[in-house]
Amino acid sequence: MKDTLNDYYHIKVIGIIHITRKVFKIKTNKEFYIVKIVNNNQLENIFHNIYSLNIPHTIKIIPNQNNQYLTPYQNQYIYLMPYLNNDEYLPIEIKIKYYLNYIATIHNQTSYTIKTSQQYFNQLTNQIKNNIDKIYQYYQQLINNYEKIQWRSPTQWYYIMNYYQLEKTMNNAYMYLKQYQALTQNYKNIRVTYNYQNFDINHILIKDKCLISIDHINVNIPVFDLYYLYQNDFTLFDSQCLIDNYLNIVKLNQDEVVLLKCLLEISPLIHFNLQEIDNITLLFQLLHYIESVEYFIRQL
Numbered sequence: 001m002k003d004t005l006n007d008y009y010h011i012k013v014i015g016i017i018h019i020t021r022k023v024f025k026i027k028t029n030k031e032f033y034i035v036k037i038v039n040n041n042q043l044e045n046i047f048h049n050i051y052s053l054n055i056p057h058t059i060k061i062i063p064n065q066n067n068q069y070l071t072p073y074q075n076q077y078i079y080l081m082p083y084l085n086n087d088e089y090l091p092i093e094i095k096i097k098y099y100l101n102y103i104a105t106i107h108n109q110t111s112y113t114i115k116t117s118q119q120y121f122n123q124l125t126n127q128i129k130n131n132i133d134k135i136y137q138y139y140q141q142l143i144n145n146y147e148k149i150q151w152r153s154p155t156q157w158y159y160i161m162n163y164y165q166l167e168k169t170m171n172n173a174y175m176y177l178k179q180y181q182a183l184t185q186n187y188k189n190i191r192v193t194y195n196y197q198n199f200d201i202n203h204i205l206i207k208d209k210c211l212i213s214i215d216h217i218n219v220n221i222p223v224f225d226l227y228y229l230y231q232n233d234f235t236l237f238d239s240q241c242l243i244d245n246y247l248n249i250v251k252l253n254q255d256e257v258v259l260l261k262c263l264l265e266i267s268p269l270i271h272f273n274l275q276e277i278d279n280i281t282l283l284f285q286l287l288h289y290i291e292s293v294e295y296f297i298r299q300l
Contacts, residue, residue: 001024001073004078005026009064009071009080011026013027014028019034023037032083034081037073037077038076043069046217046218047069047070047079049194050217056209057106057209058214058217059212061214081212084207084212086202095204096201100246102210102211103225104246106193110194112191113190114189115188116189116190118185121185125180129177135266138269139166139267143160155280173262173265177262179262180258190255191253192220192222194219195219196216197217197220197228199232221256223252223256223260223263227260231268234285235285237289239295239299261300267289
């Protein structure tokens, strides 16, 4: 990697620190950099578009000597970023607030309409239905198993007592999906935006007002960025934060509102272990998520 950085970026490397399997901190005599290994060569066009459009809140990728953002490396590619200090001391709630503000700004600036076909909507709704089916069947199997047990654990009792809430929210997901199908049955186009779709609390830099690790950015319906956030960690769900810091910036279309309702009603999967306290906590967080989603939907 030292030779590649020297040849393509004229950087004299004096040390390399492994952060993850694909992310490295590069030390030079003057400053630090971050290198990330990726497989997707289509990122060259995506990065080019990001900077041509001057999309805000995205870290600036450093071009190589060929004025390209991706550099060949061991049958893969690397891209180079400046090293920025993470705001680790900031509360998670503050970071979520800024994250929603950042992606709302990105969505607004990159919004455009594309032509589509009914086949696209059929594929989309089928994928969502399959996901609902899978999760619904998982929770149904749990209730079937627990109801057969004579001596139940506290977690099993707690689950049985509150299963009706899981069943209700999954039925709501089916209901909103049917509404979405009816609403889009004659649609010939759809609004899309650049979606970040790589939520990680450590990717949010408040001081530098940017998101790092932008190699998952793609073009999609904007509400999928919100869905990805809360499916990634449903314990973070804060409907008021979503209303105040996203919906005050982005005006969702009617079909997007219905789709968002559907997606958020899909209960995240939880998996129990042998620790009762952990299981009760996890189930409590899931029930709180369901309650928060219902409150949020009433505000739309």
